[in-house]
Amino acid sequence: RDRNCDLDSPKGLLYKQPGITLGRCDVVAVTPWSAPIVWEETFDPVLVDAIYKPKNLTIATTVFAIGKYIRFLRDFLETAEKHFMVDFKVHYHIFTDQPQEVPSVNLAAGRKIFVHQVPKLNRWQDISASRMQMIQTIIEEQLHREADYIYCQDVDAKFHFRWGAETLDRLVGQIHPWFYDLSRDQFTYERRPESTAYIPPGEGDFYYIGAMFGGRVEEVYKLVKRCHENLEADKANGIEAAWQEESHLNWYLLYNKPSKILSPEYLWDDKRDKTNVMKVVRLSHILKNYAEVREN
Ligand code: 2GW
């Protein structure tokens, strides 16, 4: 398993020479702590696949489809089969209150769906916050044995383009598509010192979206465990962070720096027009009728 960190590259593979002075000049592709920020044209997909495919990795993904959100699952899964970690072993872990409604989707060899029945929670804040706890439990019970990496995603999204092994790393955060071009004082971090998710003014790297985080299973385990503990501590104190688990995720990733960061290409929002830095959209949050999907 430790060999997963090695970047063994096949002999004789031909690819473009890495540049020192050329490359994307319109975006920053590395953080001040030397973690890559992944953008189109900053990696060679053929080389990335040649390094990662021989490792025989299993990549788990978790998606929640509770209540009316079950309707988004088919498109999510069908588009994932076309673009998400193609030619890798993928285990989709679906958490739903309606196991009989999980669509049957043709999966490529080595890819599997696991359905986990969960209760129907009514408050959306509870659905969103309980994801941390459920991911913690599934890692303890199953994934620590069965998967190398885990990526935790929203279901109201569709894949459009390669979402591949260039995203694999120890701890991975996703830049929120509405915040990548704002200053840190405009981020919607939790600003009340009474919350465990509190981030003081003047601090902050990026605003990470709650809809996508991931990495090595043992690193994501530490993240979800800590966020779950902090969510519980806040609840005991009668406080709920501004954006629930997203606020706690932002706190965690500020003080436990991610080793790789995904540009907004890896989760765009269809409500926002594509900006100049966006050469491709790999996955995007679809337009949905909030009022209709959210009423009980
Ligand atoms: C129900 C009522 C209101 C809001 C959400 C739900 C709901 C969410 C639901 O009835 N059933 C369900 O399965 N969910 C799951 O939670 C589903 O996987 C969904 O994609 C995820 C997050 O809810 P969603 O997609 O409505 O939230 P966004 O995309 O508007 O939210 C962002 O902010 C949230 C803050 O709590 C989360 O951090 C989320 O990850 C962000 O994308």
Ligand code: MN
């Ligand atoms: Mn969503």
